[in-house]
Amino acid sequence: MALSLTPVWRWFHRWTSPPNFYRISRPWAHGLMAVGGTALFVAWIWGLVFAPEDYLQGNSYRIIFVHVPSASASLALYLTMAITAVISLVWKIKLADMVIRQCIPVGLTLTALALISGAIWGRPTWGVYWIWDARLTSMLLQLFLFIGMWAIHTAIDQQKLADRATAILVLVGFVNLPIIKWSVDWWNTMHQPATIRITGETTMVWEMLAPLLLSMAATYCVVAALVLYRTRWEILYRERKTRWVQDELGIRGKA
Amino acid sequence: MNPARKQRLILILLAVGLFTVSVILLLIANRNQVNLFYSPTDIVEGEAPLDRSFRAGGVVVHDSVWRDTDTLAVTFTVSDNLSEVTMTYTGILPDLFKEGQGVVATGTLNENGIFQASEVLARHDENYMPPEVARALEEARRRGQTPDYNNAGGY
Numbered sequence: 527m528a529l530s531l532t533p534v535w536r537w538f539h540r541w542t543s544p545p546n547f548y549r550i551s552r553p554w555a556h557g558l559m560a561v562g563g564t565a566l567f568v569a570w571i572w573g574l575v576f577a578p579e580d581y582l583q584g585n586s587y588r589i590i591f592v593h594v595p596s597a598s599a600s601l602a603l604y605l606t607m608a609i610t611a612v613i614s615l616v617w618k619i620k621l622a623d624m625v626i627r628q629c630i631p632v633g634l635t636l637t638a639l640a641l642i643s644g645a646i647w648g649r650p651t652w653g654v655y656w657i658w659d660a661r662l663t664s665m666l667l668q669l670f671l672f673i674g675m676w677a678i679h680t681a682i683d684q685q686k687l688a689d690r691a692t693a694i695l696v697l698v699g700f701v702n703l704p705i706i707k708w709s710v711d712w713w714n715t716m717h718q719p720a721t722i723r724i725t726g727e728t729t730m731v732w733e734m735l736a737p738l739l740l741s742m743a744a745t746y747c748v749v750a751a752l753v754l755y756r757t758r759w760e761i762l763y764r765e766r767k768t769r770w771v772q773d774e775l776g777i778r779g780k781a
Numbered sequence: 782m783n784p785a786r787k788q789r790l791i792l793i794l795l796a797v798g799l800f801t802v803s804v805i806l807l808l809i810a811n812r813n814q815v816n817l818f819y820s821p822t823d824i825v826e827g828e829a830p831l832d833r834s835f836r837a838g839g840v841v842v843h844d845s846v847w848r849d850t851d852t853l854a855v856t857f858t859v860s861d862n863l864s865e866v867t868m869t870y871t872g873i874l875p876d877l878f879k880e881g882q883g884v885v886a887t888g889t890l891n892e893n894g895i896f897q898a899s900e901v902l903a904r905h906d907e908n909y910m911p912p913e914v915a916r917a918l919e920e921a922r923r924r925g926q927t928p929d930y931n932n933a934g935g936y
Contacts, residue, residue: 581915582877583905590909608797616790652885653875653902659817697793701801705808712808713815714838716885721907730909 542621544761545770555754562747569741577734589647591738594722595745597640597665601706603633603749604668608700611693621757623689624764626696627679628756632749634672641665644717652716660709661717664702671699685764818885821864829890837866837896838885838904846880859884870898877903 540546573591580587607629614622644662645655656662675692682688710719721730728735765771772778782790808815818838819829829835839859846857854871868886878884883904888897910918 578911581910581912582879582882587909612790612793612797615793616786651875651877651903651905657817657885657902660815697797698800700797701804704801704805713812713817714820715817716902716904718905718907721909729907731911731914733911734909 539619542619544621544624544765547621548758548761548774551754551758555751555758558747558754559751562744562749562751565740565744566748569737569744573734573737573741577737578731580734583651586647586650587734589643591741593640593643593647594738595742596636596643598742599745599749600633600636600640600668601703602746603629603636603753604696604700604703607633607696608703611696614689614693615697620764621761623693624760625753625757626692627689628760629753630672630675630679630692632752632756634669634676636749637665637669637672641669648716657716659715659717660713661706661715664706664709667702668699668706671695671702674699820861821859821866822861824866824890824894824896825864831890834887834889834899836885836887837868837898838883839866840883841878841880843880859886866894866896868896868898868901870901872901874901875903877905879903882906 541550570591574588577588579585607626610622610625610629613619614626641662644665648657649655675695678695679688679692682691709715710717722728722735722738730738762771762775813828818836821837821839823829824837829837837859839861842858842860842865846855848855852871853873854869855874856867856869858865858867860866868884868888870886870888878901883906885902885904886896886898887900890896
């Protein structure tokens with residue numbers, strides 16, 4: 527108990543208190559959405575109009591400017607959810623549960639977008655929309671995990687229990703994350719290995735890579751903004767009976 | 782951090798870590814079940830099944846594609862840089878079927894060691910470049926100055 531009252535800890539508790547987070551997250555959400563939205567617009571125009579054609583795929587490769595950002599952001603979001611789930615289970619911070627709850631629809635959308643855009647690309651490139659290789663199957667499993675989290679959270683009436691069950695499901699599903707990422711290296715798959723590599727050579731010319739990296743960075747910003755907006759709504763909803771929310775919204779309870 | 786929380790944190794991290802590592806090790810150990818296709822080396826070493834249809838994949842060897850003039854029959858050799866397997870197929874090949882590019886085919890191995898494909902899919906590699914760059918690389922390859930760029934990774 528003595529340790530948990532250190533200044534850092536107190537600061538952390540205050541920062542993650544719903545009313546405080548609600549106030550400080552507002553400019554962040556707007557800022558990230560404005561920057562990310564603008565950058566995404568620029569990146570897509572750049573990628574769809576100005577980037578050169580691919581030598582083999584022609585114009586069909588341009589779906590990469592949707593596919594890679596959404597797939598990559600869905601993995602990053604899952605990692606964020608897993609870390610938040612540990613915080614929720616260990617420190618029982620209310621805000622953590624609200625963030626996880628509102629990451630679910632965003633992650634579900636991103637995963638679905640990656641799968642659908644991949645299928646549309648797969649038909650002209652490989653010759654099939656779908657094949658049961660390790661990358662595609664593990665990504666489909668991630669979609670089912672998001673659906674499962676949503677279902678489990680909705681099915682349990684008791685808020686605390688629903689939050690805990692969802693956090694546990696997030697952590698159980700964590701095993702799928704490295705499998706998705708390295709499936710193309712550990713097994714042979716239809717899906718190609720990574721083009722952008724942190725270590726080693728990136729096998730894409732700069733004229734294509736620049737808009738791709740911009741579209742990825744922009745998507746990360748937009749996703750962060752969406753999670754912030756949604757978390758703010760969740761805070762208002764869960765704390766709707768408190769004085770500060772009623773003051774915030776300008777509605778006074780009778781008491 | 783208070784002892785109860787510390788214990789919970791260690792327990793959660795340990796559980797997630799062990800579960801993740803064991804599932805991944807299990808899947809890597811069962812590589813043959815998870816792999817999408819058999820490589821030419823697998824087939825030459827006799828690891829591929831002879832009694833049923835399976836998938837085989839590799840890079841189409843340069844100057845190995847032979848098309849029949851009267852039918853849609855086509856014969857080509859695929860390689861993984863270690864071994865080669867000859868494939869036959871009758872039908873329309875995908876647009877991206879090309880020498881130096883990957884394919885994944887479904888079919889059976891006959892007694893002569895020739896893979897008779899019933900379906901051929903093009904496997905795209907991780908390289909993206911404009912046509913001019915590809916032409917320059919192809920030119921360099923023909924002169925024998927650089928190794929085959931398309932064979933650099935993936936198999």
